[in-house]
Amino acid sequence: MKKLLALLICLFYLENQPTLAQNLPPIFGTNVISEKDARIKQYLTATRIVWKTSGTGISGEQNLLRPGTGQADLVHQNICTLTSKEGEKPGLILDFGKEIQGGIQLVTDQPSDHRPIKIRLRFGESVSETMSEVDTVSGATNDHAMRDFVIEVPWLGVMQAGNTGFRFVRIDLVDDNRELQLKEARAIFEYRDLDYVGSFKSNDERLNTIWNTGAYTVHLNMQQFLWDGIKRDRLVWVGDMHPEIMTINSVFGKNEVVAKSLDQARDITPLPGWMNGISAYSMWWVLIHRDLYKYQGDKQYLKKQQKYLVALLDLLLSKIKDNKENLDGTRFLDWPSSENPKAIHAGLHAMMIMTLDAGAELCTILDEPAQAQKCKAASTNLKLYVPDANGSKQAAALLALSGLVPAQKANSEVLAVDGCARMSTFYGYYMLQARAKAGDYQGAIDCIRNYWGGMLDMGATTFWEDFDLDWTKNAAPITEIVPEGKDDIHGDFGAYCYKNLRHSLCHGWASGPTAWLSEHVLGVTVLEAGCKTIRIQPNLGDLKWVEGTFPTPMGAVKIRHEKLANGKIKSTIDAPKGVKVVDGNL
Structure with missing residues (x-):
C-alpha cells in the first residue's frame, strides 16, 4: 500500500510539473524550473567599424569583422588591440547591421598583465546613442534595460554582457595604461525561432520592405512576453498589443506569447481596476479577444476569459452617463493626442461603442444572451451622441471605425488632410483602417510609403515609437555620427515619455502597415x-x-x-x- 501511495504521489508530481522541465539533467533530481526559455540565441558578426578614437591606441580593429567561434585560444592571431595611456582612452563603435534584442560576447586574448580589464559598454539603437551620456540633457537612460555600464573582462576568456535592444555597440577602455586584446566581439541575438508563414510581395520594393520591417519589429518584441519595445518599454501594455497581435495574426499565426501576455494582464488586474491603469486598455483587451477569436477560432481559450469578460463589460456599462462615456482612470488614446481632451473624449466614446459591440459578439458565442443584449442596448444608446474629433486624426479614425461618423466624411475632413501630418505610429494603423473603410486605398498606400518609408530613409530596420516627417528635413540618419549643422533624428526630437535618446526605435505598436497590407492589398478578410x-x-x-x-x-x-x-x-x-x-x- 505504501509503495502504491508513493507511486501515485510520484505520478501526481510528474503530471503537475511544467512539461518543459522534463529536460533537466538527472543530477537535478527534484529541482523545479518554472519554464524553459522559448527563445534561441544566434551570434552575429559586426558588419563595419563606424568610428574609433584618433591616435595610435587601436590596431587590428578590422579583425572584429571576421566570423568568430566564441572560443578563446592560444594562437594569438587576428587580434584587435586597444591600449590606453594616461588621458587617452581608446574606443570604437561596431555596427551589427540590424536592430536586435540581446547583448554582446567578448572573447579576449593574453596581454602580459593578467588582471581583469575594465571596459565601458554603450549599446545604442543609433550611433548617437552610443556616444551619449546617461543624463537629463540627451535623454539617454538605463531605464528598463541597462545599456550603458562598466564591466570587467577576463584575461584569455569570454565575457557576455547586455540585455537590451540595439544595433550599435561602443567599447571603451576605462583605466589608464592597460591593454585589451580582443579576439572577437559578437552580438548575442535573442529571438523566437518562428516561421514567417505570412508574406507580402509586390512590384513596389518600398512597400515590400515596410511589410517585412513591421513583421520583424513585432518579432523582436515577442520575447518571454509580448513587449511594446525591446529597449524601452519592455512591458505588457495591452493597448499597444492590438496592432502587434493583428500583425502576428497576419505573419506568424497562432503563437503562445499572445495568450501568455493577455492572461498576465488579466491576472494582475483584478476588477474594478483598469489594465495598465488606462480605461482604454481594458477596452483593447476585449477588442483583442474578439479579433483573436476571429482569426484563430480557439473557443476553449475564449471560455477561459468568460468570467472576467462578463464582469469587465459590467464595469464598462457602469461608466456610461447620459448616453456618453464617463470613463475614469487614465484617459488616454496615444501620446500625440494626450493634450486634446475633446479628442480623447470622442475617441473613448467611439471605443466604448466598438467594445460593447465586440462584447456582444463574444457573449453570444459564450452563451451569455442577457449580457449580449445589455451590450447591444447600451451601444445603441451611445450612438445617439456624436462627439467632435476636434481636428484629431486619432479620434476621427475611431469615430469612423465605430460607425458614429461616415468614413468618407472623416477621411475628407480630417484623415486625408495634409497627407501624413499629425500621424502617429500607434494610431496610424487605425487611421489606415478608417481610410480603407472610406475607400481611399490609394491615399492609405501613399501614406504608408511616405510615413513608414520615412523611417527607412533615416536608417531604420525596425519601426519607431513615434515619428514625424518634419524631423527628417535636416536630419542625419541613425547610422551616422551627426555632422555639424545637421539634426540628430534620434537625439533632437520626441516628447512625453520618449524625449530625445529615450525614444524607442523598435516599438511593436508601429507595425500596423503589415497587417493592413495583408488585409486590404493582398485582400484577406476573415468572415x-x-x-x-x-x-x-x-x-x-x-x-x-x-x-x-x-x-x-x-x-x-x-x-x-x-x-x-x-x-x-x-x-x-x-x-x-x-x-x-x-x-x-x-
Whole structure:
C-alpha cells in the first residue's frame, strides 16, 4: 500500500510539473524550473567599424569583422588591440547591421598583465546613442534595460554582457595604461525561432520592405512576453498589443506569447481596476479577444476569459452617463493626442461603442444572451451622441471605425488632410483602417510609403515609437555620427515619455502597415471564426501585381493578383482544405 501511495504521489508530481522541465539533467533530481526559455540565441558578426578614437591606441580593429567561434585560444592571431595611456582612452563603435534584442560576447586574448580589464559598454539603437551620456540633457537612460555600464573582462576568456535592444555597440577602455586584446566581439541575438508563414510581395520594393520591417519589429518584441519595445518599454501594455497581435495574426499565426501576455494582464488586474491603469486598455483587451477569436477560432481559450469578460463589460456599462462615456482612470488614446481632451473624449466614446459591440459578439458565442443584449442596448444608446474629433486624426479614425461618423466624411475632413501630418505610429494603423473603410486605398498606400518609408530613409530596420516627417528635413540618419549643422533624428526630437535618446526605435505598436497590407492589398478578410471562411478582395491602387501568403489554423493560403491591361484584376488563390474562399469581386 505504501509503495502504491508513493507511486501515485510520484505520478501526481510528474503530471503537475511544467512539461518543459522534463529536460533537466538527472543530477537535478527534484529541482523545479518554472519554464524553459522559448527563445534561441544566434551570434552575429559586426558588419563595419563606424568610428574609433584618433591616435595610435587601436590596431587590428578590422579583425572584429571576421566570423568568430566564441572560443578563446592560444594562437594569438587576428587580434584587435586597444591600449590606453594616461588621458587617452581608446574606443570604437561596431555596427551589427540590424536592430536586435540581446547583448554582446567578448572573447579576449593574453596581454602580459593578467588582471581583469575594465571596459565601458554603450549599446545604442543609433550611433548617437552610443556616444551619449546617461543624463537629463540627451535623454539617454538605463531605464528598463541597462545599456550603458562598466564591466570587467577576463584575461584569455569570454565575457557576455547586455540585455537590451540595439544595433550599435561602443567599447571603451576605462583605466589608464592597460591593454585589451580582443579576439572577437559578437552580438548575442535573442529571438523566437518562428516561421514567417505570412508574406507580402509586390512590384513596389518600398512597400515590400515596410511589410517585412513591421513583421520583424513585432518579432523582436515577442520575447518571454509580448513587449511594446525591446529597449524601452519592455512591458505588457495591452493597448499597444492590438496592432502587434493583428500583425502576428497576419505573419506568424497562432503563437503562445499572445495568450501568455493577455492572461498576465488579466491576472494582475483584478476588477474594478483598469489594465495598465488606462480605461482604454481594458477596452483593447476585449477588442483583442474578439479579433483573436476571429482569426484563430480557439473557443476553449475564449471560455477561459468568460468570467472576467462578463464582469469587465459590467464595469464598462457602469461608466456610461447620459448616453456618453464617463470613463475614469487614465484617459488616454496615444501620446500625440494626450493634450486634446475633446479628442480623447470622442475617441473613448467611439471605443466604448466598438467594445460593447465586440462584447456582444463574444457573449453570444459564450452563451451569455442577457449580457449580449445589455451590450447591444447600451451601444445603441451611445450612438445617439456624436462627439467632435476636434481636428484629431486619432479620434476621427475611431469615430469612423465605430460607425458614429461616415468614413468618407472623416477621411475628407480630417484623415486625408495634409497627407501624413499629425500621424502617429500607434494610431496610424487605425487611421489606415478608417481610410480603407472610406475607400481611399490609394491615399492609405501613399501614406504608408511616405510615413513608414520615412523611417527607412533615416536608417531604420525596425519601426519607431513615434515619428514625424518634419524631423527628417535636416536630419542625419541613425547610422551616422551627426555632422555639424545637421539634426540628430534620434537625439533632437520626441516628447512625453520618449524625449530625445529615450525614444524607442523598435516599438511593436508601429507595425500596423503589415497587417493592413495583408488585409486590404493582398485582400484577406476573415468572415468566419478560425478562418473557416475568408473573403479575398484586393485593392491594388497603383500597384501592378501583389502576391503573398496568409496563415490560417488549417495552413497558409497562397494568393497572387495581377492587374490586366483593361484594369481588371486576375487572381490566383490556393487555399488549404477547410478554408472556404469568397471572391470579394463577385
